[in-house]
Amino acid sequence: MFTLDRKGLHVGRVWNPEVQGPSVVTVRGGIVFDITSFEAPTVRDVLEMPNPADYIRTVAGAELCTVEKLAAANSVNKNDLHLLAPCDLQAVKACGVTFASSMVERVIEEQAAGDADKANAIRARIGNAIGANLRNVKAGSPEAQKVKQALQNEGLWSQYLEVGIGPDAEVFSKAQTLSAVGSGAEVGIHPISNWNNPEPEVVLAVASTGEIKGATLGNDVNLRDVEGRSALLLSKAKDNNASCAIGPFIRLFDDTFSLDDIRQAEVDLLVEGDDDYVMRGHSSMKEISRDPADLVSQVIGRHHQYPDGFMLFLGTLFAPTEDRDHPGQGFTHKIGDKVTISSAKLGALTNIVRFSTDCPEWTFGVSHLMRNLSARNLI
Template sequence: MSFLSESEQQGTWLGRVWRPDYQGPCVVTLRDGEVVDITSRTAPMVRDICEMDTPAAYVRTAPGDVIGTLGEICANPVGSEAAHFLAPCDLQTIKACGVTFARSMVERVIEERAAGDPLQAEQIRARVGDVIGDSLRNIEAGSDEAAKVKEALIQEGLWSQYLEVGIGPDAEVFSKAQVLSAVGPGAQVGLHPMSNWNNPEPEVVLTVSSQGRIVGACLGNDVNLRDVEGRSALLLSKAKDNNASAAIGPMIRLFDDSYALDDVRKAELDLRVEGRDGYVLEGHSSMSEISRDPEDLVRQTLGAHHQYPDGLMLYLGTLFAPTEDRDVPGEGFTHKLGDVVTISAPGLGRLTNEVQLSTNCPPWRFGPSHLMRYLAGRGLL
């Protein structure tokens, strides 16, 4: 089954497919339902196209060879001896933003403070509201209103380092995964075996050039180990960067007349988790509720203070945090092996992955040095 609807296929798409005849990746686009290999000496990598002045215009006219229909290649298992989709990025650094939906973060902390008692939560919310008015429902991070929220929450004993990055002037931006380590549609996503409390995080992922220009977007699963990070914020890297812990895809939708950054700002993301035991979890995240504009997050990541010569992929954060009990009352949600996670958004398609342990997912063995040797061997460098 295709990961794009017929109407979505009309967009300008950029991705990567593993070609068994070359034993390596190729750069592809979609044309009339067919997957077209547009790899060339001009642009042997996705990174090269994203650095162009008009990536979408290049992709629409680049010569190439049809390697199959979208439905055929989507149906091929990842890792098989048939052509299959990979994560759509290659040399881009993979970064992620945290705590970018301040309203939900403040609400969650208030509820935790109330120990699950709705009446106490409402009382705390009312006391905070007396100081900050209605800005609790619409906080702009780093604003004067956010400063008032901070002061009110400190007085309530609710302040934390997470709320500092949620409504303070500085965003949380961390390294999510290594270059070329992300997995794509249909692949397994990995949980570190030390974790017993974890969840998916459905997000929009921006494609950003080395000059800080946002050239496209796709979907991502910022697999989250809640217990590991909860023990200490200094364990963030262990909680976030493990084998197969970053899913990106299904393809990059390049910005053009049909889809642009304003569409990202209005994006509505749906999450569905289906367990082998028949369990189903559904969730939703609205980008309109983000507390930091995507362009601001890019500016805080890339600039005179930090350069990314091959560009970057930037997860924008999520509003979704599953709290409903899966098994034991009071323990909330956590993954089980074999869960199938589908993240979807109109205009960006569907990203589906199966949950396994990082130690059991296919090991990451194709890094930048392997890519360079492969491209050189094909005479593309």
């Protein structure tokens, strides 16, 4: 279940069984309206408008259902109306190691090479010290260079610290276009992984011009042991079937919501296991080491264009060090975990953890979308 700030203007997507394809939707007074049109057949088209908020505020729509009914819908059955990820043609990008605490954990993962016992020992040795030293260091600054030299002198330098406090952010492709799942869907863990966790993040919706048009929530599912063995396994660790969840809706920037709200956002995490295990986590955007606008500028510019815009995960402060089963083993998912990521102005994104091989296969790609929209006389 999710709630949306009724002061906000929201745009998203649902699977519409009547057309066996996606519909662009908005929410008004707790009711979901289909606003798909020839003018804007995709969310991408809405975000490319000079003022998406004005369009969403005034566009006509057909009533579909209540928000409560949509939140409770079956996301697996294509004969049921259900939420999809609120993006469509946009590339799905992500920035990593943007918070001091998560940066420490990446260093530990790398040095432990996926061994949870070894990671615990390294964490005890350097974790708190590095976190304290880096918390207020601005990435790319002269102070950051001094920290870099000190860490090198201690033999603790790492590629993760390079992107954490160096001049260049880590930017990677999280998921293929149209492959992200929405709230209520199953989210996938690759079966080769034995040490993994959710990553609760704010996700920006960015137009082809580089202008940030709104934001939503995301789960950048992370395979700690796979990436920890080698940073060259990043794609294998990050991009798998159903491993990217985004939603529930994109909240558009308007006079009630702006980038400053993102800079102050508090993101909560709740994991509820079938074994009665409960874990709570938190990520505060106030502690990010790079401004969201700076991260966007590192993604798009003369060096790289995105004609359909992109979604950008901003990273997380959350570091899953709490033991789940055995002392020193930290946290890892179990199949059936219910993961809820929430923030007051963005709603809540909820997913159930499965193996990627057990999640519904991704079969609706760009070619399928184009054919579907054409058959509906929308393009």
